[in-house]
Amino acid sequence: MARMKFFCDPERCIECNGCVTACNNEHDVPEGINRRHVVTLRDGEKGEKSVSVACMHCTDAPCAAVCPVDCFYFTPDGIVLHDKNLCIGCGYCFYACPFGAPQFPEESAFGARGKMDKCTFCAGGPPADNSVEEYRNYGRNRIAEGKLPLCAETCATKALLGGDGDIVADIYRKRVMKRGGTLDMWRWQAAYNFKK
Amino acid sequence: MKTTAWLLIAFFLLIGLSACSDESRDFTWYEPGTYKGDQDPLLSKDLHQDLNDRLKKGQTDR
DSSP: OOOEEEEEOTTTOOOOOHHHHHHHHHHTOOTTOOSSEEEEESTTSTTOEEEEEOOOOOTTOHHHHHOTTOOEEEOTTOOEEEOTTTOOOOOHHHHHOTTOOOBOOBOSGGGOBOOOBOOOTTBOOSSSTTOHHHHHHHOOBTGGGTOOOHHHHHOTTSOEEEEEHHHHHHHHHHHHHHTTSOOTTTSHHHHHTOOO | OHHHHHHHHHHHHHHHHHHHOOOOOOOOOOOTTOOOSOOOGGGGOOOHHHHHHHHHHHHSOO
């Protein structure tokens, strides 16, 4: 069975933040929480690139590895979800995640952490699909409705892809071949500042 | 005789002290790394073909 994956094409992302807005609207996330964010490298300079980042639904998820209460679980499609009833808001997952995906709403004064919130690949959480409880705690369950994550579906430039990893890889492979088989951002030129 | 008396005192002291503890001895030992929460009903659904069709229809380049 294939795994659900996100991929953001930095050659196409125009930093419009449409994915962030779509996510926040769809899931009605609390103020101050962004399940998805757009990171821009070399902002304002020549060669500026942006990528949209959220939970990458890792195969060997470090958040799940460090969670002291084992609140994470995996769907057969490889979507990493968590149970807010078990989460204690310790923040270990935030330290472990290389993408800054786990978010913590402030629930009281003095910056006390609430339960962790993160991208669910629009797949909700443990409560019954699209129940009031699921929507309130985890947002809309689009996967149960036969839909893919809204961030990817709303992307105007189709930079952000989300779905079956094999198909996502296939779409991207075709794009790279159309561009002549090169990707300027991640190669030696970028890493070692080689002049062309 | 003296030793028996001391043993009896220690025995009753131990019983008395153990009565002060209200901690339950009835607990379950969980293995680490195992999810302990509710089962997600999503897991039983078979939506893969629909999702793949939607991905090919909506996200491939025109």
